[in-house]
Amino acid sequence: MPPLPGGERDAVTLVAVSKTRPVEDVLAAIAAGQRVFGENRVQEGSTKFDPLSTRDDLELHLIGPLQTNKVPEALRSFR
DSSP states (O other): OOOOOTGGGGGGOOOOOOOOHHHHHHHHHTTOOOOOOEEEOOHHHHHHGGGGGGTOOOOEESSOOOOGGGHHHHHHHHH
């Protein structure tokens, strides 16, 4: 891969957004080597990410607005 303008190849992180995709697709992406995921809804992300939240090799991000009443649930599922 050629160098990227303004930085090195390692300076780029691919975030796979799992919006509307089933957990089976997330698991397939993990099997293929993807390690950074994003979800824009707390409830949908919790369903997919709660079983994965103990894995140290994954980054699970909330990538959308957060309502105050959803903060406790978000803290459990995203890291």
